[in-house]
Amino acid sequence: MLNRVLLLALLLIPPAVAVAANPVPLPRERPAAGAQATAETTPLPRERPSEMESAPAPSSAASSAEPAASSAEPPSSPGEPPPAEPPKPPRDYQVACPALMQGKVEGKALPPIHDGQCGLQSPLAISAIAANGRSIPLSTTITTDCGMATALPDWVAEVDSFVFARDKARIDTINVSTNYECRNVDHAKAGNLSFHSFADALDIMGLTLSDGRKISIAPGFNGTPEQGRDILHFARDAACTHFMTVLSPDADSFHQDNLHLDLACHGKQCVTRLCQ
Numbered sequence: 001m002l003n004r005v006l007l008l009a010l011l012l013i014p015p016a017v018a019v020a021a022n023p024v025p026l027p028r029e030r031p032a033a034g035a036q037a038t039a040e041t042t043p044l045p046r047e048r049p050s051e052m053e054s055a056p057a058p059s060s061a062a063s064s065a066e067p068a069a070s071s072a073e074p075p076s077s078p079g080e081p082p083p084a085e086p087p088k089p090p091r092d093y094q095v096a097c098p099a100l101m102q103g104k105v106e107g108k109a110l111p112p113i114h115d116g117q118c119g120l121q122s123p124l125a126i127s128a129i130a131a132n133g134r135s136i137p138l139s140t141t142i143t144t145d146c147g148m149a150t151a152l153p154d155w156v157a158e159v160d161s162f163v164f165a166r167d168k169a170r171i172d173t174i175n176v177s178t179n180y181e182c183r184n185v186d187h188a189k190a191g192n193l194s195f196h197s198f199a200d201a202l203d204i205m206g207l208t209l210s211d212g213r214k215i216s217i218a219p220g221f222n223g224t225p226e227q228g229r230d231i232l233h234f235a236r237d238a239a240c241t242h243f244m245t246v247l248s249p250d251a252d253s254f255h256q257d258n259l260h261l262d263l264a265c266h267g268k269q270c271v272t273r274l275c276q
Protein backbone atom coordinates (compact mmCIF):
# COMPACT_ATOMS: atom_id res chain seq x y z
CA MET A 1 0.00 0.00 0.00
CA LEU A 2 2.76 2.44 0.90
CA ASN A 3 4.61 1.66 -2.35
CA ARG A 4 1.58 2.50 -4.40
CA VAL A 5 1.25 5.87 -2.57
CA LEU A 6 4.90 6.76 -3.28
CA LEU A 7 4.59 5.81 -6.93
CA LEU A 8 1.56 7.95 -7.29
CA ALA A 9 3.31 10.84 -5.59
CA LEU A 10 6.22 10.62 -8.06
CA LEU A 11 3.90 10.61 -10.98
CA LEU A 12 2.24 13.81 -9.70
CA ILE A 13 5.52 15.87 -9.48
CA PRO A 14 5.48 18.74 -12.10
CA PRO A 15 7.84 18.40 -15.13
CA ALA A 16 9.57 21.71 -14.27
CA VAL A 17 10.92 20.27 -11.14
CA ALA A 18 12.30 17.33 -13.06
CA VAL A 19 13.97 19.69 -15.64
CA ALA A 20 15.47 21.84 -12.93
CA ALA A 21 16.98 18.80 -11.49
CA ASN A 22 18.80 18.07 -14.81
CA PRO A 23 22.60 18.86 -14.29
CA VAL A 24 23.40 19.53 -18.05
CA PRO A 25 21.00 22.24 -19.32
CA LEU A 26 21.05 22.54 -23.11
CA PRO A 27 19.80 26.17 -23.22
CA ARG A 28 23.17 27.50 -21.90
CA GLU A 29 25.11 26.15 -24.89
CA ARG A 30 22.79 27.59 -27.55
CA PRO A 31 23.31 31.28 -26.62
CA ALA A 32 27.09 30.79 -26.68
CA ALA A 33 26.95 29.21 -30.14
CA GLY A 34 24.63 31.99 -31.34
CA ALA A 35 26.98 34.78 -30.14
CA GLN A 36 29.95 33.16 -31.90
CA ALA A 37 28.01 32.92 -35.15
CA THR A 38 27.05 36.62 -34.96
CA ALA A 39 30.71 37.71 -34.55
CA GLU A 40 31.83 35.65 -37.55
CA THR A 41 29.15 36.84 -39.98
CA THR A 42 29.48 40.56 -39.17
CA PRO A 43 33.22 41.20 -38.69
CA LEU A 44 34.36 44.80 -38.30
CA PRO A 45 37.01 44.67 -41.09
CA ARG A 46 34.27 44.01 -43.64
CA GLU A 47 32.39 47.12 -42.62
CA ARG A 48 35.44 49.43 -42.76
CA PRO A 49 36.22 48.85 -46.48
CA SER A 50 32.66 49.65 -47.36
CA GLU A 51 33.01 53.00 -45.53
CA MET A 52 36.34 53.76 -47.31
CA GLU A 53 34.81 53.16 -50.71
CA SER A 54 31.88 55.40 -50.05
CA ALA A 55 33.92 58.30 -48.66
CA PRO A 56 35.40 59.50 -51.99
CA ALA A 57 32.00 59.48 -53.65
CA PRO A 58 31.24 63.08 -54.67
CA SER A 59 27.65 62.94 -53.50
CA SER A 60 28.38 61.81 -49.97
CA ALA A 61 31.60 63.83 -49.41
CA ALA A 62 30.75 66.96 -51.36
CA SER A 63 29.79 69.13 -48.44
CA SER A 64 33.06 68.64 -46.58
CA ALA A 65 35.47 68.33 -49.60
CA GLU A 66 34.36 71.27 -51.74
CA PRO A 67 35.94 74.10 -49.72
CA ALA A 68 39.41 72.51 -49.94
CA ALA A 69 38.98 71.69 -53.63
CA SER A 70 37.93 75.23 -54.56
CA SER A 71 40.92 76.78 -52.79
CA ALA A 72 43.24 74.54 -54.87
CA GLU A 73 41.87 75.80 -58.21
CA PRO A 74 42.81 79.49 -58.62
CA PRO A 75 41.45 79.92 -62.20
CA SER A 76 37.94 79.04 -61.04
CA SER A 77 37.55 82.30 -59.13
CA PRO A 78 36.58 85.12 -61.50
CA GLY A 79 38.25 88.00 -59.64
CA GLU A 80 41.73 86.51 -59.36
CA PRO A 81 44.69 87.47 -61.66
CA PRO A 82 45.56 85.20 -64.60
CA PRO A 83 47.87 82.27 -63.90
CA ALA A 84 51.59 82.97 -63.86
CA GLU A 85 53.84 82.02 -66.79
CA PRO A 86 55.08 78.43 -66.81
CA PRO A 87 58.37 77.95 -64.99
CA LYS A 88 61.57 78.24 -66.99
CA PRO A 89 63.51 75.09 -67.86
CA PRO A 90 66.04 74.05 -65.24
CA ARG A 91 68.97 75.01 -67.50
CA ASP A 92 69.89 76.84 -70.72
CA TYR A 93 70.25 74.22 -73.39
CA GLN A 94 73.33 75.53 -75.23
CA VAL A 95 75.65 73.71 -77.60
CA ALA A 96 79.44 73.75 -77.87
CA CYS A 97 81.24 75.01 -80.99
CA PRO A 98 83.97 72.74 -82.38
CA ALA A 99 85.78 75.68 -84.00
CA LEU A 100 86.22 77.21 -80.55
CA MET A 101 87.13 73.93 -78.89
CA GLN A 102 89.76 73.17 -81.54
CA GLY A 103 91.39 76.60 -81.35
CA LYS A 104 90.41 77.74 -84.83
CA VAL A 105 89.05 80.88 -83.19
CA GLU A 106 89.86 82.49 -79.85
CA GLY A 107 87.04 83.47 -77.59
CA LYS A 108 84.42 82.06 -75.30
CA ALA A 109 80.81 80.99 -75.16
CA LEU A 110 78.23 83.58 -74.13
CA PRO A 111 74.86 83.19 -72.42
CA PRO A 112 71.82 83.01 -74.71
CA ILE A 113 70.61 86.23 -76.29
CA HIS A 114 66.84 86.66 -76.38
CA ASP A 115 65.77 90.06 -77.68
CA GLY A 116 62.32 89.76 -79.20
CA GLN A 117 62.76 88.09 -82.56
CA CYS A 118 66.52 88.65 -82.40
CA GLY A 119 69.20 86.66 -80.65
CA LEU A 120 70.44 83.10 -80.55
CA GLN A 121 70.80 80.34 -78.04
CA SER A 122 74.55 79.72 -78.19
CA PRO A 123 76.45 82.92 -79.08
CA LEU A 124 80.20 83.25 -79.02
CA ALA A 125 82.54 86.14 -78.22
CA ILE A 126 85.41 85.88 -80.71
CA SER A 127 88.56 88.03 -80.44
CA ALA A 128 91.00 86.38 -82.86
CA ILE A 129 91.19 83.99 -85.81
CA ALA A 130 93.78 81.24 -86.20
CA ALA A 131 95.15 81.19 -89.75
CA ASN A 132 98.35 79.85 -91.30
CA GLY A 133 99.75 78.98 -87.90
CA ARG A 134 99.21 82.45 -86.43
CA SER A 135 96.63 84.16 -84.31
CA ILE A 136 95.23 87.17 -86.15
CA PRO A 137 93.30 89.51 -83.84
CA LEU A 138 90.05 91.21 -84.70
CA SER A 139 89.98 94.97 -84.14
CA THR A 140 87.21 94.39 -81.61
CA THR A 141 85.65 91.32 -80.04
CA ILE A 142 82.59 90.25 -81.98
CA THR A 143 79.46 88.38 -80.97
CA THR A 144 78.76 85.71 -83.53
CA ASP A 145 77.54 82.16 -83.99
CA CYS A 146 79.33 78.87 -84.47
CA GLY A 147 78.74 78.83 -88.22
CA MET A 148 80.56 82.11 -88.72
CA ALA A 149 83.29 81.05 -86.29
CA THR A 150 83.76 77.94 -88.42
CA ALA A 151 83.79 79.72 -91.80
CA LEU A 152 86.04 82.66 -90.91
CA PRO A 153 89.39 80.85 -90.34
CA ASP A 154 89.65 79.30 -93.80
CA TRP A 155 88.68 82.57 -95.50
CA VAL A 156 91.20 84.57 -93.46
CA ALA A 157 93.89 81.99 -94.24
CA GLU A 158 93.23 82.34 -97.99
CA VAL A 159 93.46 86.12 -97.89
CA ASP A 160 96.55 86.01 -95.69
CA SER A 161 98.23 83.64 -98.15
CA PHE A 162 97.34 85.94 -101.06
CA VAL A 163 98.83 88.94 -99.26
CA PHE A 164 102.01 87.03 -98.57
CA ALA A 165 102.28 85.74 -102.14
CA ARG A 166 101.67 89.17 -103.60
CA ASP A 167 103.41 91.54 -101.19
CA LYS A 168 105.40 89.33 -98.80
CA ALA A 169 103.28 90.72 -95.97
CA ARG A 170 100.83 89.22 -93.53
CA ILE A 171 97.54 90.28 -92.03
CA ASP A 172 98.19 91.84 -88.65
CA THR A 173 94.61 92.81 -87.77
CA ILE A 174 91.17 92.25 -89.28
CA ASN A 175 89.23 95.48 -88.93
CA VAL A 176 85.60 94.65 -88.26
CA SER A 177 82.43 96.61 -87.63
CA THR A 178 78.85 95.46 -87.08
CA ASN A 179 78.44 91.92 -85.79
CA TYR A 180 75.39 91.15 -83.63
CA GLU A 181 72.80 93.90 -83.96
CA CYS A 182 69.03 93.60 -83.73
CA ARG A 183 67.79 95.51 -86.77
CA ASN A 184 66.15 95.22 -90.15
CA VAL A 185 68.00 94.78 -93.43
CA ASP A 186 69.77 98.02 -94.45
CA HIS A 187 68.48 99.70 -91.24
CA ALA A 188 65.02 99.99 -92.81
CA LYS A 189 62.11 100.84 -90.50
CA ALA A 190 60.10 97.91 -91.87
CA GLY A 191 60.92 94.70 -93.66
CA ASN A 192 62.97 91.63 -92.95
CA LEU A 193 65.38 91.29 -90.08
CA SER A 194 69.04 91.37 -91.02
CA PHE A 195 71.08 88.29 -90.27
CA HIS A 196 73.03 90.56 -87.97
CA SER A 197 69.97 90.08 -85.75
CA PHE A 198 70.94 86.44 -85.24
CA ALA A 199 74.68 87.03 -84.79
CA ASP A 200 75.20 85.27 -88.11
CA ALA A 201 76.72 88.23 -89.99
CA LEU A 202 79.91 90.27 -89.85
CA ASP A 203 80.94 93.49 -91.59
CA ILE A 204 84.61 93.72 -92.58
CA MET A 205 86.00 97.25 -92.87
CA GLY A 206 89.51 96.37 -94.01
CA LEU A 207 92.88 94.87 -93.09
CA THR A 208 95.97 96.12 -91.33
CA LEU A 209 99.07 94.48 -92.83
CA SER A 210 102.43 93.64 -91.34
CA ASP A 211 104.14 96.18 -93.63
CA GLY A 212 102.17 98.97 -91.98
CA ARG A 213 99.51 99.47 -94.63
CA LYS A 214 95.90 99.82 -93.56
CA ILE A 215 93.63 98.72 -96.36
CA SER A 216 90.02 99.88 -96.17
CA ILE A 217 87.03 98.91 -98.27
CA ALA A 218 86.44 102.60 -98.88
CA PRO A 219 88.10 103.81 -101.01
CA GLY A 220 90.35 100.80 -101.58
CA PHE A 221 87.81 98.49 -103.19
CA ASN A 222 87.38 100.83 -106.16
CA GLY A 223 90.74 102.50 -105.76
CA THR A 224 94.26 101.73 -106.90
CA PRO A 225 96.44 98.65 -106.36
CA GLU A 226 98.41 100.71 -103.85
CA GLN A 227 95.19 101.28 -101.89
CA GLY A 228 94.71 97.55 -101.75
CA ARG A 229 92.23 97.07 -104.56
CA ASP A 230 93.63 93.68 -105.63
CA ILE A 231 93.69 92.36 -102.08
CA LEU A 232 90.15 93.52 -101.37
CA HIS A 233 88.79 92.08 -104.62
CA PHE A 234 90.50 88.78 -103.84
CA ALA A 235 89.02 88.90 -100.33
CA ARG A 236 85.51 89.44 -101.75
CA ASP A 237 85.83 86.66 -104.33
CA ALA A 238 87.31 84.22 -101.83
CA ALA A 239 84.53 84.98 -99.37
CA CYS A 240 82.00 83.80 -101.95
CA THR A 241 83.27 80.24 -101.48
CA HIS A 242 83.07 80.34 -97.67
CA PHE A 243 79.91 82.34 -96.94
CA MET A 244 76.40 82.35 -98.38
CA THR A 245 75.94 86.12 -98.63
CA VAL A 246 78.73 88.50 -99.63
CA LEU A 247 77.88 92.13 -100.23
CA SER A 248 80.68 94.47 -101.36
CA PRO A 249 80.64 98.00 -102.77
CA ASP A 250 79.49 96.37 -106.02
CA ALA A 251 76.19 95.41 -104.34
CA ASP A 252 74.47 98.64 -103.31
CA SER A 253 74.86 101.97 -101.60
CA PHE A 254 74.63 100.39 -98.14
CA HIS A 255 77.92 98.50 -98.59
CA GLN A 256 80.29 101.15 -99.94
CA ASP A 257 82.56 100.96 -96.89
CA ASN A 258 82.24 97.33 -95.77
CA LEU A 259 82.20 93.75 -96.88
CA HIS A 260 79.11 92.06 -95.44
CA LEU A 261 79.46 88.33 -94.78
CA ASP A 262 76.78 85.94 -93.51
CA LEU A 263 75.52 82.37 -93.79
CA ALA A 264 71.90 83.09 -94.67
CA CYS A 265 69.94 80.39 -96.45
CA HIS A 266 69.12 81.25 -100.07
CA GLY A 267 66.93 78.97 -102.13
CA LYS A 268 64.93 75.97 -101.00
CA GLN A 269 68.01 73.82 -100.36
CA CYS A 270 70.18 76.56 -98.79
CA VAL A 271 72.89 75.97 -101.39
CA THR A 272 72.49 79.18 -103.40
CA ARG A 273 75.08 81.87 -102.76
CA LEU A 274 74.48 85.60 -103.08
CA CYS A 275 77.79 87.17 -104.12
CA GLN A 276 77.87 90.83 -105.12
Ligand SMILES: [Zn+2]
Nearest residue numbers: 201202203260
Ligand atom coordinates in the same frame (compact mmCIF):
# COMPACT_ATOMS: atom_id res chain seq x y z
ZN1 LIG B 1 76.30 93.69 -92.62
